Every structure is written in C-alpha cells, then in structure tokens.
Amino acid sequence: MTQRVRIQNFAVSRDGIGAGREQSLERPFGHVDPMDLHGWALATAHWPGRTDPGGTRGLEDYLTRDFSRNIGAEIMGRHKFGPQRGPWTDQEWTGWWGAEPPFHTPVFVLTHHPRPSFSLGETTFHFLDASCQEALAQAREAADGKDVRIGGGVTTLRAFLEADLVDEMHVAIAPLELGEGLRLWERPEELTDRFHLEQVAAPSGITHCFFWRR
Amino acid sequence: MTQRVRIQNFAVSRDGIGAGREQSLERPFGHVDPMDLHGWALATAHWPGRTDPGGTRGLEDYLTRDFSRNIGAEIMGRHKFGPQRGPWTDQEWTGWWGAEPPFHTPVFVLTHHPRPSFSLGETTFHFLDASCQEALAQAREAADGKDVRIGGGVTTLRAFLEADLVDEMHVAIAPLELGEGLRLWERPEELTDRFHLEQVAAPSGITHCFFWRR
Numbered sequence: 001m002t003q004r005v006r007i008q009n010f011a012v013s014r015d016g017i018g019a020g021r022e023q024s025l026e027r028p029f030g031h032v033d034p035m036d037l038h039g040w041a042l043a044t045a046h047w048p049g050r051t052d053p054g055g056t057r058g059l060e061d062y063l064t065r066d067f068s069r070n071i072g073a074e075i076m077g078r079h080k081f082g083p084q085r086g087p088w089t090d091q092e093w094t095g096w097w098g099a100e101p102p103f104h105t106p107v108f109v110l111t112h113h114p115r116p117s118f119s120l121g122e123t124t125f126h127f128l129d130a131s132c133q134e135a136l137a138q139a140r141e142a143a144d145g146k147d148v149r150i151g152g153g154v155t156t157l158r159a160f161l162e163a164d165l166v167d168e169m170h171v172a173i174a175p176l177e178l179g180e181g182l183r184l185w186e187r188p189e190e191l192t193d194r195f196h197l198e199q200v201a202a203p204s205g206i207t208h209c210f211f212w213r214r
Numbered sequence: 215m216t217q218r219v220r221i222q223n224f225a226v227s228r229d230g231i232g233a234g235r236e237q238s239l240e241r242p243f244g245h246v247d248p249m250d251l252h253g254w255a256l257a258t259a260h261w262p263g264r265t266d267p268g269g270t271r272g273l274e275d276y277l278t279r280d281f282s283r284n285i286g287a288e289i290m291g292r293h294k295f296g297p298q299r300g301p302w303t304d305q306e307w308t309g310w311w312g313a314e315p316p317f318h319t320p321v322f323v324l325t326h327h328p329r330p331s332f333s334l335g336e337t338t339f340h341f342l343d344a345s346c347q348e349a350l351a352q353a354r355e356a357a358d359g360k361d362v363r364i365g366g367g368v369t370t371l372r373a374f375l376e377a378d379l380v381d382e383m384h385v386a387i388a389p390l391e392l393g394e395g396l397r398l399w400e401r402p403e404e405l406t407d408r409f410h411l412e413q414v415a416a417p418s419g420i421t422h423c424f425f426w427r428r
Contacts, residue, residue, distance in 0.1 A: 056412070057426035058424035198417050203413070
C-alpha cells in the first residue's frame with residue numbers, strides 16, 4: 001500500500017475562511033465560532049472527543065471515524081498547537097487537548113522556535129523548524145508505512161498544497177460567510193487542475209469537498 | 215464499545231429491487247445487471263475486489279473502505295452464497311468469490327440444508343438452519359466483541375429488519391427502475407418509525423440512505 005499524504009475534516013466558510021483573526025487562549029479560532037465550522041463533526045457518533053454514546057451515524061459519521069484510519073503521523077502548524085507567538089517563555093503549554101490528545105501518533109509541529117519533544121497519552125509532539133519537504137520526510141519515516149495527515153491550520157495547508165505534497169483532501173464548507181480571517185481558497189475549483197473534485201451536499205447544510213490527485 | 219448489527223453497501227433500484235428473478239451460475243443477480251446497482255462501488259479505490267491502484271476517492275470510497283471496519287462476522291442468505299436450491303447434490307461449490315473471499319471473518323449462511331463448515335483464505339463458512347435470532351446469537355459470539363454484518367440478499371435483510379435486529383444500515387439507491395425482482399421496500403421512508411434516515415445524493419447518480427436507530 002502506497003503511503004499517502006491526507007488532509008481530513010478541515011472546515012472553512014463559504015468564502016474559504018478556516019480560522020479567524022486574533023487567536024487567543026480563550027478563542028482558538030479567533031473571532032470565528034468553531035461550532036459554525038465544526039458543529040457537523042461534533043454531532044457525529046465517532047467524533048474523537050465524544051464521551052457519551054449518542055451522535056449521528058449518517059454520512060458525516062463516516063468522515064469522523066475515518067480520522068485515525070491508517071494514519072501514522074500528523075504535521076501541524078504552531079497555531080494549531082497553541083496561541084503563543086515568538087520564542088517560548090515557558091514550556092508548560094502542551095496543546096489544547098488535555099491529557100489524552102486525539103492523535104495517538106507522532107505529531108510534528110512546524111515552528112521557528114523549536115522546543116524539546118514530549119509525550120502526552122499516546123501522542124508524542126516534536127517541534128521542527130523545517131520546510132514542508134523536510135517535515136514530511138521525517139513524518140513519513142515516523143509513520144512507519146502508514147499515511148501522514150496534514151492537520152492544519154490554514155497556513156500549513158496552503159504551504160503543503162503550494163508545494164504539491166498532498167495526495168487527498170476532504171474539506172467541509174459551512175453555509176456562512178465570514179468575510180475576514182485566514183483563507184484557504186477563493187473557491188475549491190482552484191485546485192481542479194491537479195485534483196479530481198467531488199462535491200456532496202449533506203443534510204446538515206455542509207458541502208463536503210473530496211479531492212484526490214489526477 | 216457496544217456490539218452493533220450493520221448492513222453496509224446494499225444496493226437497490228429506485229423501485230426497491232435488490233436482485234432479479236432467475237438467479238443462475240452465470241447471473242448471480244438474475245435478470246438485473248449488477249453494474250447498474252453496484253457500479254458505483256466497483257469504481258472506488260477501496261472496492262474489496264480491486265487489484266489495480268486506481269479508483270475514485272470521493273464519498274463512495276469512504277463507504278467501500280468501511281466494509282471491514284470493526285466487523286467480526288457476517289450473516290448471509292443461501293442465495294448470496296450460491297445459485298443452488300434444495301438439498302446439496304455435492305459440496306464442490308464454495309461461493310462466488312474464488313480462493314480469497316472478501317470477508318476474512320466467520321460467515322454464517324442461513325439455509326434449510328446445512329452442510330459442514332469449511333475455510334477458504336481467511337474466511338470460514340458455517341451453514342445454519344436457524345431463526346434470525348439464533349443465527350445472530352452465534353454470529354455475535356463468533357465476532358468476539360466486534361460488529362455483525364447482515365450481508366444480504368434481500369430476503370435475509372427483510373427478515374432481520376422485520377425481527378428488528380438491525381442497528382444501522384446503508385443502502386445505495388441506483389437511478390433506474392427494475393419493475394420486478396426481489397424488493398427490499400416500496401420506499402425508504404417506510405423505516406423511519408424506527409430509524410433516523412439521512413439521504414445524500416452523490417455525483418455518481420446514486421442516492422445513499424443512512425439509517426440508524428432512533
């Protein structure tokens with residue numbers, strides 16, 4: 001089985017915004033309400049953070065339960081890891097996810113300010129000041145034959161797409177316009193020179209875009 | 215994790231027909247062209263029978279790659295297993311699937327004419343003259359905590375639905391009318407007294423129906 005580079009369950013507004021301005025500890029998505037973008041995923045039975053036995057089991061449950069399938073490593077940007085900017089003033093911050101992050105694999109955090117690796121639950125975080133290509137080489141090796149997830153945020157996704165390192169991608173388009181913030185694209189069709197694109201409207205109001213290489 | 219009873223990737227026409235009349239060795243679906251019902255699944259990258267590296271990776275690939283996820287046993291009717299009727303004249307027939315059937319678990323074949331169990335590749339076929347409840351009790355135990363798939367055909371699905379033993383179900387509705395044959399339902403809404411129903415139109419022309427218990 002070929003090792004693939006995948007983007008999964010990333011969510012943007014109709015105008016392509018994936019995160020708001022002014023990220024803070026209290027507001028990981030800045031001025032954007034994360035429920036507007038991610039509410040569809042939190043409603044499913046297999047949302048990784050779910051603790052009760054409820055949840056929907058339609059199309060969108062296939063998408064959330066695919067999150068871990070054959071993933072051996074994740075690469076994320078520093079802003080997905082935390083709200084800090086510049087050099088670390090301390091190393092108390094261990095991410096947004098509490099004692100058991102949902103990754104359960106090595107995670108490579110791209111940052112100009114590396115710090116020592118650490119493990120939390122089944123996840124180990126490494127910090128790299130590296131190009132997309134260099135980070136991917138390390139993640140591929142750590143993934144041990146499994147796929148590598150590019151986890152976001154917007155800036156990291158754009159960098160990997162511009163470097164043409166992505167094999168498949170699922171993006172959920174939420175039915176609202178945000179006007180400003182970090183923008184993944186003007187419209188999904190921008191990528192159809194390199195990718196097949198399938199768009200599916202879910203009863204939740206979300207349009208799911210599935211891309212895979214031509 | 216609760217053990218669930220699941221129907222997956224079952225396909226019917228717009229008028230509810232899942233298999234044709236006059237099943238034979240040459241025509242497992244009788245007068246129905248199986249590509250009309252199942253072509254969407256065969257096109258995907260993760261179709262279990264695929265031998266080349268191609269295939270689509272959109273919505274429908276999520277559905278075919280979910281086929282084995284957390285399944286520990288399957289129950290099928292005798293007409294899914296083969297075209298014979300009545301007592302076995304010999305036991306040469308080992309199913310339609312060649313030397314490596316796609317199940318990789320115990321499979322329980324419901325029949326009034328049991329024969330000895332046998333293994334083929336990673337699949338073991340058992341033959342039971344039993345009620346749905348009795349067969350499910352055996353399959354649950356064999357599944358060792360994993361889910362049980364009800365694999366078809368139409369008659370077997372109807373029996374398990376009538377006995378109210380199904381927890382979730384995915385049925386693909388193909389855009390054609392067949393007029394006659396084995397009918398799963400008049401329309402999917404028949405089941406909404408007991409199930410949530412989500413309907414999603416795929417670019418392939420298939421409408422995917424996802425059911426889960428209320």
